Amino acid sequence: MRICSPEAQLQPSKVTAVARPKSLQGLRIGFLDNTKPPADRVMEHLDRRLRESFPGMQSHYVSKNAASMPATPAMLQSLQDNCDVVITGFGD
Amino acid sequence: MEKRGVPAVLLMTTPFTALARNQSRVFGLPNLQAAIMPHPLGGLPVPNVIAKIDAVYEELIAKLTSPLPAPLVEEVKVRSEWVDLDISDEWGALQQEFMARGWSDGMLAAPPTEARVSAMVQASGYPGSHVVAVMAPKMGVATIECIAANAVMAGAKPQHMPLIIAAVQGMVEEQFNLYGIQGTTHCVAPLMLVSGPLAETLGIHSGSGLFGPGPWSNGVVGRAIRLILLNIGGAKPVEMDKATMGHPGKYTYCIAENEAALPATWPSLRAERGFAPEVSTVTMIGAEAPHNINDHDSTNAGGLLTMIGHTITETGQNNVNHAGEPLVLLGPEHAGTIAKDGYSKDDVRRAFYEDARIPLSHFSAEQIERRLRRYLPKRFKDRPLDTGVPLAQRWEDFMIVVAGGTGKHSMYVPTFGGTRSVTRAVLKPDGSPWLPGDFK
Numbered sequence: 001m002r003i004c005s006p007e008a009q010l011q012p013s014k015v016t017a018v019a020r021p022k023s024l025q026g027l028r029i030g031f032l033d034n035t036k037p038p039a040d041r042v043m044e045h046l047d048r049r050l051r052e053s054f055p056g057m058q059s060h061y062v063s064k065n066a067a068s069m070p071a072t073p074a075m076l077q078s079l080q081d082n083c084d085v086v087i088t089g090f091g092d
Numbered sequence: 093m094e095k096r097g098v099p100a101v102l103l104m105t106t107p108f109t110a111l112a113r114n115q116s117r118v119f120g121l122p123n124l125q126a127a128i129m130p131h132p133l134g135g136l137p138v139p140n141v142i143a144k145i146d147a148v149y150e151e152l153i154a155k156l157t158s159p160l161p162a163p164l165v166e167e168v169k170v171r172s173e174w175v176d177l178d179i180s181d182e183w184g185a186l187q188q189e190f191m192a193r194g195w196s197d198g199m200l201a202a203p204p205t206e207a208r209v210s211a212m213v214q215a216s217g218y219p220g221s222h223v224v225a226v227m228a229p230k231m232g233v234a235t236i237e238c239i240a241a242n243a244v245m246a247g248a249k250p251q252h253m254p255l256i257i258a259a260v261q262g263m264v265e266e267q268f269n270l271y272g273i274q275g276t277t278h279c280v281a282p283l284m285l286v287s288g289p290l291a292e293t294l295g296i297h298s299g300s301g302l303f304g305p306g307p308w309s310n311g312v313v314g315r316a317i318r319l320i321l322l323n324i325g326g327a328k329p330v331e332m333d334k335a336t337m338g339h340p341g342k343y344t345y346c347i348a349e350n351e352a353a354l355p356a357t358w359p360s361l362r363a364e365r366g367f368a369p370e371v372s373t374v375t376m377i378g379a380e381a382p383h384n385i386n387d388h389d390s391t392n393a394g395g396l397l398t399m400i401g402h403t404i405t406e407t408g409q410n411n412v413n414h415a416g417e418p419l420v421l422l423g424p425e426h427a428g429t430i431a432k433d434g435y436s437k438d439d440v441r442r443a444f445y446e447d448a449r450i451p452l453s454h455f456s457a458e459q460i461e462r463r464l465r466r467y468l469p470k471r472f473k474d475r476p477l478d479t480g481v482p483l484a485q486r487w488e489d490f491m492i493v494v495a496g497g498t499g500k501h502s503m504y505v506p507t508f509g510g511t512r513s514v515t516r517a518v519l520k521p522d523g524s525p526w527l528p529g530d531f532k
Contacts, residue, residue: 001180004204004241005173006195006323008232010118017094017123017160024157030098037134037462038141042103045142049149063467066414068272068510079093085156086093086100090126091108091334092134092277 021084024054030083032071033063039089046087094121101155103148105131110331111229111275118231125155174206195245195323197315197343204241212240215250216257217521224257225264228271230326234260242323246316251294252309254518254526255374256316259284262376262514263321269511273378274327278410279339280508283379283419284317284346285493287362288372290518291348293528298348300497303382314346339381350495353424355431361493364437365515371525372518377419377491378511380409382503387426393433396426397440401448404483404504407455411483413463414509418483419491420444421503427494437492445487449480 021027029050031043040063047059060082062075079086093100104112106128116124127148133141179185182203190196202208213220213236220237227234236257243256263270263282273280286296295309304311327333335342351360362373387399400420411418420440422430430440452460452472464472464481472479484490491513496503507513518526 001177001182001186001203002206003175003177004206004209004237004244005175006204006238006241006245006319007173007193008227008230008234008238008324008326009173011226011231011233017121017125018097018099020099020157020160022157024153030093032093035467037458038136038138039133040462040466041138041141042133042145045145046149046152049146050153053153066467066510068276068278068410068414068508069269070271076093076096080096080098083098086098087152087156088093088100088102090102090104090112092105092132 024050024057024085026054026056027084028058028060028082030060030062030079030086032075032079032086032088033061034067034089035064036067036089036092042089043087099156100125101152102126103129103145103152105129105133107131108334111334114326114332115229118229123160125160127152127155190245194328195319197318197322199343201245201319202247204244208244209237209240211250212243212248212253213237216240216253218257225260227260227264227320227325229274229332232324232326234320234324238324239320242319243316246319247312248316249309249312251531252313252316254520255284255286255290255294255296255313256320258374258516258518259317259376260320262374262516265514267512268376268378268514269508270325272510273508274321274325275332275334276508277334277336278508279335279337279342279380280378280511281339281342281345282317282321283341283377283505284314285349285361285375285377286346286372287349287351287360287375288367288518289370289528290372290526291351293531296346296348298350298352298495300499302347302350302496304344310346310348311344314341314344317346318343341379341381345379347495349493350424350497353427353497354494355427358427358431358437358494361491362515367515367517368525370527373515374518375513375515377417377505377513378508379419380506380508382421382505385426385502385504386500387502388500391429393430393435396430397443397447400426400502400504401444404444404506405448405450406506407450407459409483409506410509411506412450412481413468415485415489416507416509416511417489417491417513418444418507419493419505421493421495421505423496423499423502424494425498425500426502438487440492441490442487444490445482445484449482451477452479452481453477455481
């Protein structure tokens with residue numbers, strides 16, 4: 001029997017992850033809160049610990065409008081303009 | 093962020109690993125860096141959360157500062173696949189094969205043979221290779237032929253192809269948020285609402301018992317949408333579709349608007365959205381399961397709106413904290429009672445927005461502090477506990493649709509919240525509307 005697969009071909013795309021800095025010392029760190037509780041507490045705790053580990057670190061917070069919605073281009077632009085690396089969360 | 097040249101690291105718990113890995117591959121970043129913790133973080137006391145974060149703290153820093161591993165090179169399928177199977181038992185061995193390949197919703201599926209798929213493609217008016225959409229979360233390419241294969245498996249008929257194509261077009265519009273709907277832990281399923289003359293022509297039932305069962309086409313057309321979401325979108329349950337429970341409408345969820353039963357002064361949904369009388373539409377709504385509203389006693393609009401308003405004000409729905417469009421399906425008898433007192437559909441919307449509110453005090457202390465006051469500070473920060481929480485951001489966002497048949501019942505359908513419904517005209521490839529006469 002010859003049948004048509006109901007599974008789709010996948011759209012190819014390609015991006016290369018950018019090179020990592022050697023250290024977080026002196027960098028600006030972004031925190032993108034996905035708004036799933038307790039993401040805000042997680043980010044605030046990490047921020048405190050990172051400041052202890054890397055004195056002089058600057059932090060920049062962005063919160064999504066809702067956990068189920070993508071970050072807006074303006075939010076991503078804000079992170080791009082103000083941060084050297086970004087930490088975010090996924091799921092619950 | 094990586095596309096924008098900023099190194100990023102993800103924090104997540106184990107059950108979300110497959111979904112995250114898939115997304116990073118789909119968006120071309122197969123060497124995503126992540127620190128993974130045991131599930132869950134949500135719902136834990138803060139000190140327990142902090143302990144889990146501290147356990148991956150050094151790993152997190154390493155993921156941001158160590159050289160990247162080489163990405164895995166994956167082969168991408170680039171065209172439709174026809175499969176030769178040495179199977180003649182369509183209802184036994186072939187069904188097992190469908191399950192083994194992950195193509196099935198667990199129920200008997202018709203074999204998508206060349207003859208059946210070809211008939212579907214032909215009825216669409218498009219060539220089989222025509223690309224209708226790219227569907228999340230796997231970003232599968234929905235060609236007419238691939239849509240047709242799923243429609244065959246669902247038991248749909250060739251004449252249903254125009255409805256199914258319009259539904260797919262609607263679901264990939266940005267405002268629908270298909271990625272969120274496919275991957276979420278929420279139970280949401282796309283509800284397909286057909287309006288206009290094609291509903292009756294194509295057997296989409298709008299009257300008594302429209303959610304089923306019945307010898308009409310609601311079941312097979314809705315099932316075609318689900319198989320497309322599974323096989324083209326790639327939302328395989330547990331792995332990619334993270335629904336905590338889901339709901340029965342995730343098997344099939346298709347109804348029609350009962351325009352014949354609309355009160356004389358009320359417009360249909362498609363008319364409200366600017367479509368001409370001869371144009372049939374498909375509206376896709378990211379929806380929970382319907383919840384019944386029984387009212388045999390109220391004899392006027394005020395009484396009915398009180399009963400409905402108090403039924404729809406439940407705390408655990410996404411509509412309380414997102415910008416969704418709560419859907420109220422009014423049974424024709426309820427709609428008639430409300431309209432005879434001079435209420436327009438907009439009057440009903442305003443009544444629900446103003447009066448159907450949930451006091452802050454009905455929410456848990458954590459929900460108030462950690463969600464409502466924190467994320468919606470303009471509305472709830474420093475407000476007293478008797479402040480009402482509306483079910484929509486604006487009164488216009490309530491969707492009011494007349495559906496169903498005889499009896500004193502209506503339905504409330506909360507939505508996913510992080511989604512907006514999309515209405516698409518059912519059009520031929522040349523842009524003209526499909527009309528009932530085209531199917532004679």
